[in-house]
Amino acid sequence: MRCEGMPLIYFDNAATSRIKPEPVYAALNYYLREIGTSPGRGSYKLSVQASRMLYQSRKTVADFFGIPDSSCVYFSKSSTESINLFFNGLLSEGDHVIISCYEHNAVLRPIHSLSENSGVTYSVLTDDDLYSQDLSKLEKYISPHTKVVALTLASNLTGQLVYRREIGEFFKNKGISVFVDASQGGGKHLINMSKDSVDYLAFTSHKDLLGVPGSGGLCCLAELKIPPLIQGGTGLFGDLYMNPEVYPEAYEAGTLNMPAIWSLKAGIDYVQENEEKINSKEKQLTELLVEGLKSLPNTIVYNADKPRVPTICFNVRGKKSNEVVHILDQNDICVRGGIHCTILAHKTLGTVQTGTIRASLNYNNTSEEIEKFITCINEIR
């Protein structure tokens, strides 16, 4: 089957937002052509200007995620790198961590690796734990060694919001630090770390924040002092044989990807300036998609009743997810199938064998695209 005459429909925004706002491309090109130097690597004017732009970028990130001190924004290449920095640096033998059943492999794998190699242990909150109004259910996961709870802001698989303030407050009141992986939903302005009881947050540039790939980071409510993941040139205290205990520089050894960071700033600026427009468009498109998929006799839609970002997870009865992805691809529709780097979530949904199809939207999509998508799915037998 093939629905003819269809232009490319990109429903894989949870992997990366493919179309960036023009100011993001412009910021990237401006940095590359007009500045082009590295911050903190020279004292001449053009390098000082680069350092100023780095400061402005940190400030934008800090304001966006609601932390008071922009020097507690530690840039990296990706949320994955920042998550590894955080857990590898924070945890040591005997420590215990609580995570959710919706964590992406970017959180599960560093922690599981520490459990295999460094004597760290971890527990996994169930779907029921996460959404129950009875927070006392969480008590049983806490031990005197529990150091941090790590929750994704939204599931990369189902789109459902996972972190909520009440859970953060519950753990924080027990003296446990709260870490949020904001890779999914991080550009939806869903979280203010100061108000929402979040101590640490990892973000990536190239998804909801609408920047280009190559930058991400860790935001902290207060200065974090842990061993760096990467040792190397820091631009300052070059006479020391190891990274200086000076932050953020200690966590940012090597040349920073400043063009990507400057374009991230432009992405966040765009998100903030267009927040209402983006949110209402995405909400409308998501409702259309959920209702459309639910109305079909041949689909199973997962966890669609939960508050969410514009990502939907479903299957077509009797088909493996990758078969459906292939049919959709023949119709120039880009969605992802399989396990989506989140095995815990598949165990929760009972979809380890089939995988699932994920359709993830953003404000660049249209209702016409969704109608065509639903028509295609309906024709799959």
Next chain:
Amino acid sequence: MRCEGMPLIYFDNAATSRIKPEPVYAALNYYLREIGTSPGRGSYKLSVQASRMLYQSRKTVADFFGIPDSSCVYFSKSSTESINLFFNGLLSEGDHVIISCYEHNAVLRPIHSLSENSGVTYSVLTDDDLYSQDLSKLEKYISPHTKVVALTLASNLTGQLVYRREIGEFFKNKGISVFVDASQGGGKHLINMSKDSVDYLAFTSHKDLLGVPGSGGLCCLAELKIPPLIQGGTGLFGDLYMNPEVYPEAYEAGTLNMPAIWSLKAGIDYVQENEEKINSKEKQLTELLVEGLKSLPNTIVYNADKPRVPTICFNVRGKKSNEVVHILDQNDICVRGGIHCTILAHKTLGTVQTGTIRASLNYNNTSEEIEKFITCINEIR
């Protein structure tokens, strides 16, 4: 003092090559606007196309550095990250490493950190060791625990070539692996790993390879199996709780910076197509600079007689390096002063207190710029 009417003179190419060839900008923008998806993160056509472009990029890097198997190119954000991956993964308690007195902090610091925390030891080759024709001088550094020798291709401070094939062969014949940090000189086509006795090589995109910041990597003569530095989503084997032992994917968790990788490919293509032009221009400019600086009564030029890349290190008598950098900056000349993240080299030169001035050229510079530079230096009192 101020030499009037001078446009910006950029002599900090060892920090980053500020001006990229037009095809590099074009490749970056093509990838962002026309492809825009991530390799290995979907089975739809546009993601498969991304995977093809990733393969082509690996192939270009492999061919350039002379390794037979492009799947032994492991991409990262920078040479610094790759160096950390390599040493952290390779070395464990009891291992011994040999480095040179010209290593950048990107090599010194990861190894020193392992010596502080993991029972690794290291020795440092002197300038005399490196350039002596009597290789038996190197014997005394070898112990039964010596696992790897790590040498920079060129000094980031003085520009002198440090690695040479004879040293590589000497150590390799003793069963010791050879690692080269090609951050400096990596785009000068000075090295072919297969022919030059190099087992492992780290490179970065944004210096001599003329790409944009945000990509780098590790090249290996044969598949390397060590624990990854970063655990996270690998796109394949998503059901495993740790990165799969499948390479290169195991070392590349998280979204790859594919726009930067594609522009790196364009940079290497440009370097290869224009190799003769670039090399002869840089050689001519470097000679002009060295002779000019040497002819002045108020300068000390360091190690200028050694074979080199177009980076020169000097001081003005009676001045701290940063004073001179400041005067040059007032004349719109961009050079770097201070320690340059290479404390070992300063100990070798005896310039820990003063720092040094580094002028690093590339083919975009002109002889007029060098004449103006020499005039300015001559006027400093």
